[in-house]
Amino acid sequence: xxxxxxxxxxxxxxxxxxxxxxxxxxxxxxxxxxxxxxxxxxxxxxxxxxxxxxxxxxxxxxxxxxxxxxxxxxxxxxxxxxxxxxxxxxxxxxxxxxxxxxxxxxxxxxxxxxxxxxxxxxxxxxxxxxxxxxxxxxxxxxxxxxxxxxxxxxxxxxxxxxxxxxxxxxxxxxxxxxxxxxxxxxxxxxxxxxxxxxxxxxxxxxxxxxxxxxxxxxxxxxxxxxxxxxxxxxxxxxxxxxxxxxxxxxxxxxxxxxxxxxxxxxxxxxxxxxxxxxxxxxxxxxxxxxxxxxxxxxxxxxxxxxxxxxxxxxxxxxxxxxxxxxxxxxxxxxxxxxxxxxxxxxxxxxxxxxxxxxxxxxxxxxxxxxxxxxxxxxxxxxxxxxxxxxxxxxxxxxxxxxxxxxxxxxxxxxxxxxxxxxxxxxxxxxxxxxxxxxxxxxxxxxxxxxxxx
Amino acid sequence: xxxxxxxxxxxxxxxxxxxxxxxxxxxxxxxxxxxxxxxxxxxxxxxxxxxxxxxxxxxxxxxxxxxxxxxxxxxxxxxxxxxxxxxxxx
Numbered sequence: 257x258x259x260x261x262x263x264x265x266x267x268x269x270x271x272x273x274x275x276x277x278x279x280x281x282x283x284x285x286x287x288x289x290x291x292x293x294x295x296x297x298x299x300x301x302x303x304x305x306x307x308x309x310x311x312x313x314x315x316x317x318x319x320x321x322x323x324x325x326x327x328x329x330x331x332x333x334x335x336x337x338x339x340x341x342x343x344x345x346x347x348x349x350x351x352x353x354x355x356x357x358x359x360x361x362x363x364x365x366x367x368x369x370x371x372x373x374x375x376x377x378x379x380x381x382x383x384x385x386x387x388x389x390x391x392x393x394x395x396x397x398x399x400x401x402x403x404x405x406x407x408x409x410x411x412x413x414x415x416x417x418x419x420x421x422x423x424x425x426x427x428x429x430x431x432x433x434x435x436x437x438x439x440x441x442x443x444x445x446x447x448x449x450x451x452x453x454x455x456x457x458x459x460x461x462x463x464x465x466x467x468x469x470x471x472x473x474x475x476x477x478x479x480x481x482x483x484x485x486x487x488x489x490x491x492x493x494x495x496x497x498x499x500x501x502x503x504x505x506x507x508x509x510x511x512x513x514x515x516x517x518x519x520x521x522x523x524x525x526x527x528x529x530x531x532x533x534x535x536x537x538x539x540x541x542x543x544x545x546x547x548x549x550x551x552x553x554x555x556x557x558x559x560x561x562x563x564x565x566x567x568x569x570x571x572x573x574x575x576x577x578x579x580x581x582x583x584x585x586x587x588x589x590x591x592x593x594x595x596x597x598x599x600x601x602x603x604x605x606x607x608x609x610x611x612x613x614x615x616x617x618x619x620x621x622x623x624x625x626x627x628x629x630x631x632x633x634x635x636x637x638x639x640x641x642x643x644x645x646x647x648x649x650x651x652x653x654x655x656x657x658x659x660x661x662x663x664x665x666x667x668x669x670x671x672x673x674x675x676x677x678x679x680x681x682x683x684x685x686x687x688x689x690x691x692x693x694x695x696x697x698x699x700x701x702x703x704x705x706x707x708x709x
Numbered sequence: 710x711x712x713x714x715x716x717x718x719x720x721x722x723x724x725x726x727x728x729x730x731x732x733x734x735x736x737x738x739x740x741x742x743x744x745x746x747x748x749x750x751x752x753x754x755x756x757x758x759x760x761x762x763x764x765x766x767x768x769x770x771x772x773x774x775x776x777x778x779x780x781x782x783x784x785x786x787x788x789x790x791x792x793x794x795x796x797x798x799x
């Protein structure tokens with residue numbers, strides 16, 4: 257069917273003026289067959305497998321973006337949670353393996369490789385323990401490696417021993433990268449109910465149910481949704497949901513088309529579309545500004561949760577119809593440092609850590625890219641993770657914590673992480689201790705699936 | 710399958726835009742299927758559907774358009790038609 261002049265104009269406007277882009281194409285690669293009793297062989301296997309599968313990822317994706325005129329901002333790799341192939345390796349060897357991953361990422365030209373991960377929501381193997389201990393060094397001695405740890409699920413409860421340990425992992429990572437505003441912590445996520453096919457960093461990994469290699473797409477477009485809403489200033493909330501749905505439908509269709517073309521040319525199966533609205537620091541490319549456009553004076557004020565719930569649900573509905581395979585995290589991300597509206601909300605005092613926590617009950621993930629005062633105790637960080645995990649566990653959704661206790665910085669200071677990671681005002685944590693609870697350790701039992709009020 | 714692309718040209722109205730752009734297309738042996746053009750408040754906008762038999766020519770074509778863009782202060786984009794079909798048709 258012929259395409260109308262106005263439709264062509266709409267697409268071009270979305271790309272050129274409203275920052276429509278495909279946020280990431282992420283190739284998931286299984287490393288399960290890379291194990292060997294000889295460590296040197298493991299390193300070669302891992303490097304060779306990644307480079308042979310993803311060697312063409314960047315050039316092919318760049319060619320496709322040129323042909324279709326829609327930018328694909330990031331090309332990334334996710335791998336089998338690395339703890340699964342560590343076996344009896346030592347912490348030093350694990351760090352060395354992280355460097356091999358970094359080299360493979362550099363060779364293939366991707367900006368991040370995710371999956372320096374462990375799933376310890378019920379218990380920890382020796383290899384998991386090794387991995388957790390190696391995370392601070394792995395993140396400070398590499399550039400592109402991202403790490404995540406699953407510490408809870410709805411079916412297993414929360415592993416509080418692991419949560420307790422992660423507080424120290426984050427503190428140590430912050431310390432080791434203190435020369436760069438503790439940026440190592442920006443590459444680490446603690447998860448409850450993680451998904452196996454998330455294409456977004458820092459939490460991407462190639463789960464146990466996945467095949468040899470797969471290509472998944474993370475679409476974006478807060479700018480497009482914001483501009484669409486601006487054209488309906490008087491619409492009621494039902495109509496607002498409808499506008500978001502229709503807009504997301506179009507964005508998703510574009511994303512799926514490009515993702516499928518890239519997958520086909522790389523000869524790997526297409527995995528899933530992740531329908532997340534992921535903001536950037538570009539002008540107007542902000543989730544907070546969408547909430548403000550719906551009718552809030554400043555993000556974080558009363559009504560924020562309702563607006564976010566409406567938006568998140570509309571995004572899913574529009575996207576679910578546009579793509580046959582929806583997966584990943586699919587919803588709205590609310591990272592602070594990557595969203596100019598969120599940053600402004602914190603500076604103006606309308607948005608607080610408590611409100612952000614509450615927002616994670618209705619949006620896709622969790623506390624994301626939040627800079628905290630550098631002297632926040634490890635137990636407090638663990639307690640923040642525990643709170644988020646509890647929200648995820650009870651609500652049967654993914655929640656995550658990616659916080660950066662910036663060494664040497666205090667509440668009100670500003671930190672610049674640069675690039676896509678953006679900048680963030682430091683939020684102060686509560687001065688009251690959670691130490692005793694964290695020291696208790698053990699597991700929080702899995703919740704009832706009935707009697708759920 | 711036959712591939713078609715959408716070429717859009719936007720810029721301040723001046724003599725010779727259509728001529729320059731279509732010359733580039735002709736040099737790359739690209740047939741124009743449809744063409745529409747309007748002038749909105751001094752701004753020239755043109756859209757063309759062209760046949761794109763050989764995608765390998767794209768690089769060359771974009772390079773040639775870049776010259777025209779600089780010379781006449783225009784914005785020219787070339788996109789495969791599939792993306793519009795995907796976005797605007799169920």
